[in-house]
Amino acid sequence: MDLFLMAIALLGLTLLEGRFPARKDPSQRLLNIAILFARLVPAIFMAPVVASSMVAFADRLGLPAVTNPAWPPVAAAVAYILAMDLGEYLFHRAQHAIPFLWRMHSLHHSDPCMNATTTDRNWWGDSLIKALTIWPVAAILFRPSVTTLTVYAALSAYNYFSHANLRVSFGRLSWLLNSPSYHRTHHSSDPAHHGANFAALFPIFDVILGSYRPAAVFPPTGLDHRPETLVHALVWPFLPEPEGPPVTEGRTT
Secondary structure (H helix, E strand, O other), X not given: OOHHHHHHHHHHHHHHHHHOEOOOOOOXXXXXXXXXXXXXXXXXXXXXXXXXXXXXXXXXHOOOOOOOOOOOHHHHHHHHHHHHHHHHHHHHHHHHHOHHHHHHHHHHHOOOOOOHHHHHOOOHHHHHHHHHOHHHHHHHHHOOOHHHHHHHHHHHOHHHHHOOOEXXXXXXXXXXXXXXXXXXXXXXXXHHHOOOOOOOOOOHHHHHOOOOOOOOOOOOEOOOOOXXXXXXXXXXXXXXXXXXXXXXXXXXX
């Protein structure tokens, strides 16, 4: 994602959160920002290199793409965006089902009050795994143009809004697009809310694959176990087992 766009989104939402917070629980914003900078290299620089290399390899092999230059640019962009969002959804469910992936992902869930900066509170290894799996696979299948990649990068900034500590809900239309209340339900520390709302952008994947749940009323978030320093965050999966088991497939309580 464009760093300038990311900075503007974070700054604007942080100001709104200070004025209109959904909850006033203490968070770890400064630690989240430090984690963000620690993730920049694998998240921003490695992924394009790996994806472009795999696409070039696929071209040399003559592998066909799902889309082709004859498609209208809008249709090609929509197809790529939906494919990427489905990939993010499936990877997210795997993070809650596979113990070691959960140990990595639990860093993201450990923020005591989810907010816009929580978006980038991910272990740096997550970006490496995605850079070797769902991102290059989508690039090979759809061969996105520069315009499509730019549109997707801009759309990805929406993730900051869906993590924001704001009292925003789409109510009966929550199945159309992720929102702070919808995603806060996924991050809820209440076991009754576990196993639901994995979607990054489009909850329709939750609806189709059985993990959709109407948004709760802005529940508390976080785990009992959380990092206190950047060093803790960098070695998070190798620290003693985090509190709270992974939410396994099919578990809804």
